[in-house]
Amino acid sequence: MSSTEGYTGDFPPGGGPDGGEAEASRAPHRVIGTPPPAEQRTLLGTSESDAPPAPPRELPADPDDLAGASRAEKIVAALFILAMLAGFGFIAAYIGLPLGASLDSVLRSNLALGISMGVAFMAMGVGAVIWVRRLMPDVELTEARKPLASPPEDREAFAETFREGAETSQFVKRPILRRSLIAATVPLLLAPLVLLRDLGPLPGTKLRHTVWRKGLRLVISDTGRPIRPADFGSPGGMITVIPEGYQTNDNALVKATAIIIKFEPGELKYPTNLKWTVDNIVAYSKICTHVGCPVALYEQTTHHILCPCHQSTFDATKGATVLFGPANRPLPQLPMGVDSEGYLVALSDFKVPVGPSFWERG
Amino acid sequence: MSWIIARRRRPVAGYAVVLLGLIAVGVVYAAFTTQGSPASASSPAASSRETAVGRQLFVQNCSSCHGLLAQGTNTGPSLIGVGAAAVDFQVSTGRMPLKEIEAQAQRKPPVLNTAQTHAIAAYISSLGGGPAIPGASQVSTQGADTGLGQQLFTSNCAQCHNFVGAGGALTQGKYAPALTASTPTQIYEAMLTGPEAMPVFNDTTITPSEKRDMIAYVTETRSAPNPGGFSLGRVGPVTEGLVGWIGGIGALVLSALWITAKRRVHE
Numbered sequence: 053m054s055s056t057e058g059y060t061g062d063f064p065p066g067g068g069p070d071g072g073e074a075e076a077s078r079a080p081h082r083v084i085g086t087p088p089p090a091e092q093r094t095l096l097g098t099s100e101s102d103a104p105p106a107p108p109r110e111l112p113a114d115p116d117d118l119a120g121a122s123r124a125e126k127i128v129a130a131l132f133i134l135a136m137l138a139g140f141g142f143i144a145a146y147i148g149l150p151l152g153a154s155l156d157s158v159l160r161s162n163l164a165l166g167i168s169m170g171v172a173f174m175a176m177g178v179g180a181v182i183w184v185r186r187l188m189p190d191v192e193l194t195e196a197r198k199p200l201a202s203p204p205e206d207r208e209a210f211a212e213t214f215r216e217g218a219e220t221s222q223f224v225k226r227p228i229l230r231r232s233l234i235a236a237t238v239p240l241l242l243a244p245l246v247l248l249r250d251l252g253p254l255p256g257t258k259l260r261h262t263v264w265r266k267g268l269r270l271v272i273s274d275t276g277r278p279i280r281p282a283d284f285g286s287p288g289g290m291i292t293v294i295p296e297g298y299q300t301n302d303n304a305l306v307k308a309t310a311i312i313i314k315f316e317p318g319e320l321k322y323p324t325n326l327k328w329t330v331d332n333i334v335a336y337s338k339i340c341t342h343v344g345c346p347v348a349l350y351e352q353t354t355h356h357i358l359c360p361c362h363q364s365t366f367d368a369t370k371g372a373t374v375l376f377g378p379a380n381r382p383l384p385q386l387p388m389g390v391d392s393e394g395y396l397v398a399l400s401d402f403k404v405p406v407g408p409s410f411w412e413r414g
Numbered sequence: 415m416s417w418i419i420a421r422r423r424r425p426v427a428g429y430a431v432v433l434l435g436l437i438a439v440g441v442v443y444a445a446f447t448t449q450g451s452p453a454s455a456s457s458p459a460a461s462s463r464e465t466a467v468g469r470q471l472f473v474q475n476c477s478s479c480h481g482l483l484a485q486g487t488n489t490g491p492s493l494i495g496v497g498a499a500a501v502d503f504q505v506s507t508g509r510m511p512l513k514e515i516e517a518q519a520q521r522k523p524p525v526l527n528t529a530q531t532h533a534i535a536a537y538i539s540s541l542g543g544g545p546a547i548p549g550a551s552q553v554s555t556q557g558a559d560t561g562l563g564q565q566l567f568t569s570n571c572a573q574c575h576n577f578v579g580a581g582g583a584l585t586q587g588k589y590a591p592a593l594t595a596s597t598p599t600q601i602y603e604a605m606l607t608g609p610e611a612m613p614v615f616n617d618t619t620i621t622p623s624e625k626r627d628m629i630a631y632v633t634e635t636r637s638a639p640n641p642g643g644f645s646l647g648r649v650g651p652v653t654e655g656l657v658g659w660i661g662g663i664g665a666l667v668l669s670a671l672w673i674t675a676k677r678r679v680h681e
Contacts, residue, residue: 134465155639163643190676274565275624283618290613291620292569313613348573351584351611358585360573365585 124186131179138172258411260405262295262308264386264398269296270312270335273305278395279312281331288352289314292338295398307406309338310386311348311357311366312396319355324373328387330396335386336372339407340364342379357383380409426670432664439660443653461536468537469531475511484541489515496607497544498535503603505531507596517587518610521595545606552622553598555630563627566620571628574612578635580649584611593634598629 105349145164151157151242201209218224270277270293278296290313298304324334340347340359347356350368356375357366364377384406387399405413421427421454438471454628473482479490486492490512493501504510505526509519535547569579576582579593593601602625608614646653 096671159639159643185675207553272619273569273674274562275620279619284616286608286616288608288614288616289616289619290570292613346573348570349590350613351588352608352613353611356585360582 076099121187124182128179128183128187131175131182134402135172135175135179138175141168142172154336166283194237232261248269259407259410262401263298263301263304264295264308264401266398267391267399269391270294270386270388270396270398271296271299273299273309280394281333281390284312284314284396285331287314287316287319287332290350290352292348293335294397307339309346310335311338311350312388313350313357315355315369319369319408321370323373324369325371325385325387326387328389328399330388330390332371333388333396334368335385335388335396336366336368336383337402337406339383340379341374341381341406342377342408344407347383425675429668432668433672436660437665439656439680443647443656464533464536465540467530468533468535469593470528472537473536475526476534479512484538493538493541495542495544496538497612498532498539498547499545499603500607500609501535502531502547503600503607503609505534507600509609518589521591536589544601548599548602548622553629555598555604555626555627555633558623558630560630560634561629562624563629566624568633570615570620576649578638578648579632580647582649585653595631596632598633601629623664 065203093180142165145168145374149157149161149164151161201207223230271278271291273294276296276299279291279293284291290311293310293312294305295308298308309399312333312335315334317332320329320334322331330336336357338346338348340361342359342362342364345359345361347357347359347364347366349360350356351358355368357368357372358364359377359379362378364379365375366372366383367375371385374380374382384402384404386402389397389399391397441519472480472484476484477492477580479487480493481490484493500533501510504519506524508522508524511525512519513522526534532547538544539546567575567579573580574582574584574590576590576662577594581590581592583589588610596604604612604613605620605625606617615625617625640648646657
C-alpha cells in the first residue's frame, strides 16, 4: 500500500471554513453533495489498516482576506442562482416558444434556447472558476504514481488460473475442437480484405470522355436555348453552355459543362485552335484542371478566366493557358462549328480529358 | 516603444493584445461592408434639346478624360457606341465622374441627378447607338420566375458576385461589387453593357424576360430571412471563419488566460 492513498480518512466531516468544535461533537451531519464519512468507505478493502499511517496533511489556512472571501462567496452564489434561473428559462422557452410553420418561429426558438442554455453553462462555469481562484487554497500537491505491475503473487495466481482453464476446458486435449474453432474465425478475419473490392471497379476510359460528340448543339444552361453566333454577337460576352438533351443529367454535366466567350476580331491568338472557333467565339471546358471547380470568373478587360476556388488564372485569348495558380494544364478547348441551321455545335468531344489530373492520365 | 517593453509582461498585456486584434478585425470588416446609397433612373425621351444639354454636361464633367468629342484619351476610353445604358449605369451609380484613377471605379452617391444623367446618355447615344436605357416595364419583377432567375444567376453571375449577390474579389484590386444597393435598372444595364471587367450578357443570349427573372432573384434575396442567425454579410465561409477564429478562439484564449492566471498574492 503506498503512502499517498492514506488521505482518504484524514478529512473530518464538515471541516469547512465555518466547521466549529460544536459540530464535531455532535453526530456526523451529512451535507448534501459531500462524500460520506470515511469509516463507511469499504471500496479500497480492509488491507489499508496494515499500512503505516500517513503523515497528517497540513491544510492551508483560511484566506487572509475574509471580507474578500465572503464577497467572492456572494458573487459565486449569485452566478449559480443566475445559472438556475437560466436553466428554468430554457425549460420555459422550450415549452413557451413552439416551432410554428414559419422560419421566424424557428429563429426565435433557437435564439431563446441557445441563449438560456449558454447563460446557464457560462454562469456555472464562471462561478466555478471564481470559486477556485478566490476561495480555494492555491497549493501544489505531488502525488507519486503506484507501480504499474501487479504484485508477483497476483501474477502467479493469474497464470495458475489460466493453466487450470486450459486444462479443464480440454482445449489442449481435444485438437478437433480447437482447430474447428480456429477455422471458424478465418472468414471473419478475411472479410475486411474482401470489402476492399468495393473500392473498384476502375473507371476505365470514363475520365477521358464527355458526352460531347459531333453535331451536338451547345445550349445555354438553365434555359436550354441553342445559340446562333449572331445572337452571341457582343464582344466581351460570356455564357455557360451545356450539351443539348443533357440539361437534367448531372453526371454528364459535371464533366461536359463549358463556357463560350466572344472576342473582338484578332484578339484570339495561338495556341487557341482557331479552326475550332466560330466568329471569334471560343468554347472552353468550365471544369478547372486543378480540382474541378467551375471556372467562370471572366474579366472581359484582361481576358482572364479565374477559378473561384484557388485563383488559378487562365488566358482566354491564348487557348486558356495557365497564367497563375495551382492548375497545371490549360482548360480544354471544345472543337466548335455551326450546323446547317446556323446553330453552334460541337465538332467532336474534347480532345484531351477535362477536369483535374488523374493517375493514369500520363 | 520603451513604454510597451516595460509593460509587455504585465498580466493585462495578453488581454490588451487580444482586444486590439478584435478591434482591428471589426474596423477592417466595417470598411468592407459600407454601402452607397441607391440611385434611381427612368427611361429618357431623347430630344435634340436634351442632347444639347447633355453635350454641355459632358464637356463640363466628362471630357477631361473621355475627350471633348467623347473620342477617348490616354486616361479614358472612347464612348462612341457604348450606348445610353452604359452612361446611365456609370453615372447613376456614382462611378462616373471618376474621383481618381484606381483599379476599379467605386460606387458612390451620384454627382448628377437623373435628368442630367439622361441628358448625357442621350448625347452619347446620339454619337453612335448602343444599348438604350431599359424602361420601367423591362425591369419590373412583377410575375417574374425567381427560380429560373436563381439558376441563371448561379450559372453565370455567382462565381464573381457570390450566390446572393454579396460581391467578391477579382485580380489586381478589382472586385465584383455587392448587388445590395443596385436598382433593377442598374442590374439590367450592367448585364447589357458589361461595365469594366464584367462580361456582356446581351438580350439575345439572356432574353429580357430572363433578365427580369434574374433581377427578381437578386432583389428578393435581399429580404430573405437569416434563420441561422447573423448573416455576416452573406459572403459565406470567409466571414464565418473570420468570426469563428478571431471571435470564438479569441474568447477561448481570453477565458484560458483568466482561468489559469496565477492568483495575485497579497503580502
